[in-house]
Amino acid sequence: MVEPRDHTRGVPDPILHIEGLSKRFGGVRAVNNASFAVQRGTLTSLIGPNGAGKTTLFNLVTGFDRPDKGRVHFDGHNITGHSPPEIARKGLVRTFQLARDLSRLTVFENLLLAAQHQKGERLIVALVPIPMWRSQEKANSERAEELLELFRLTHLRNERAGNLSGGQRKLVDLARAMMMRPSMVLLDEPMAGVNPTLTEQLLERIVALRDEGLTFLLVEHDMDVVMRVSERVIVMAEGRVIAGGTPSEVRNDPAVIEAYLGVTVDRED
Numbered sequence: 571m572v573e574p575r576d577h578t579r580g581v582p583d584p585i586l587h588i589e590g591l592s593k594r595f596g597g598v599r600a601v602n603n604a605s606f607a608v609q610r611g612t613l614t615s616l617i618g619p620n621g622a623g624k625t626t627l628f629n630l631v632t633g634f635d636r637p638d639k640g641r642v643h644f645d646g647h648n649i650t651g652h653s654p655p656e657i658a659r660k661g662l663v664r665t666f667q668l669a670r671d672l673s674r675l676t677v678f679e680n681l682l683l684a685a686q687h688q689k690g691e692r693l694i695v696a697l698v699p700i701p702m703w704r705s706q707e708k709a710n711s712e713r714a715e716e717l718l719e720l721f722r723l724t725h726l727r728n729e730r731a732g733n734l735s736g737g738q739r740k741l742v743d744l745a746r747a748m749m750m751r752p753s754m755v756l757l758d759e760p761m762a763g764v765n766p767t768l769t770e771q772l773l774e775r776i777v778a779l780r781d782e783g784l785t786f787l788l789v790e791h792d793m794d795v796v797m798r799v800s801e802r803v804i805v806m807a808e809g810r811v812i813a814g815g816t817p818s819e820v821r822n823d824p825a826v827i828e829a830y831l832g833v834t835v836d837r838e839d
């Protein structure tokens with residue numbers, strides 16, 4: 571029997587490292603003994619057919635769901651089972667496949683609120699002198715304006731989030747994540763429903779942020795995008811991690827072709 575390959579090996583300076591992560595929903599093994607690592611400062615993509623377990627894995631890593639088994643290490647901390655705000659404070663944030671902004675607040679208010687949640691608002695109000703609190707607020711406002719500009723959302727600044735289109739809500743969700751000044755962002759199909767021109771601009775922004783040192787783990791179904799922007803690719807199918815490597819290694823991996831096309835490919839070697 572062939573031993574499963576260890577996709578945590580050969581990844582220098584891992585910022586995220588998951589080991590033997592599993593989650594079952596009734597009879598469905600949504601995530602099944604998944605292990606891999608993500609190198610700091612890279613853009614790594616997580617791909618796999620619909621239902622492969624990618625979103626569930628994101629939920630387990632960011633504390634939105636608890637694993638049945640396994641461990642998650644982020645930046646030297648064991649964060650398994652920690653709450654989403656605790657994990658966000660350590661610098662690991664995520665966006666949602668279905669954007670979850672607060673629909674009755676404006677776009678600008680949504681951004682400010684994301685930063686306040688991050689810092690633990692009540693504690694700051696209680697402990698920090700008012701002038702310092704004000705300067706923090708000012709810094710947050712400036713950051714929010716910058717991000718609105720970056721994601722071409724300035725004209726929607728005072729619009730209620732609930733009135734935005736699906737694609738616009740995804741951009742707000744990404745801007746909210748960036749308000750938390752993360753060191754790593756998990757992106758769950760950030761480009762789905764976003765028009766092609768904006769998709770290109772978004773990709774450029776993501777790559778530029780990566781070049782500044784931010785780490786991304788990207789779930790994306792568009793293989794052209796994945797192959798173009800990723801340094802590494804991790805492939806899931808039916809809850810398992812079935813392959814990991816550079817885009818060209820993964821593209822030629824028979825297990826990946828089989829998972830996507832349902833055909834068995836004979837190895838030439």
Ligand SMILES: Nc1ncnc2c1ncn2[C@@H]1O[C@H](COP(=O)(O)OP(=O)(O)OP(=O)(O)O)[C@@H](O)[C@H]1O
Pocket residue numbers: 595598599600618619620621622623624625626627667
């Ligand atoms: N809360 C839940 N309760 C029951 N089953 C669930 C739940 N969440 C996910 N599943 C199941 O777990 C499996 C993995 O789902 P998941 O959403 O993680 O897949 P995915 O890889 O993100 O798929 P897609 O590419 O379509 O977004 C699916 O079979 C799904 O039906």
Ligand SMILES: [Mg+2]
Pocket residue numbers: 624625626667758
């Ligand atoms: Mg999903």
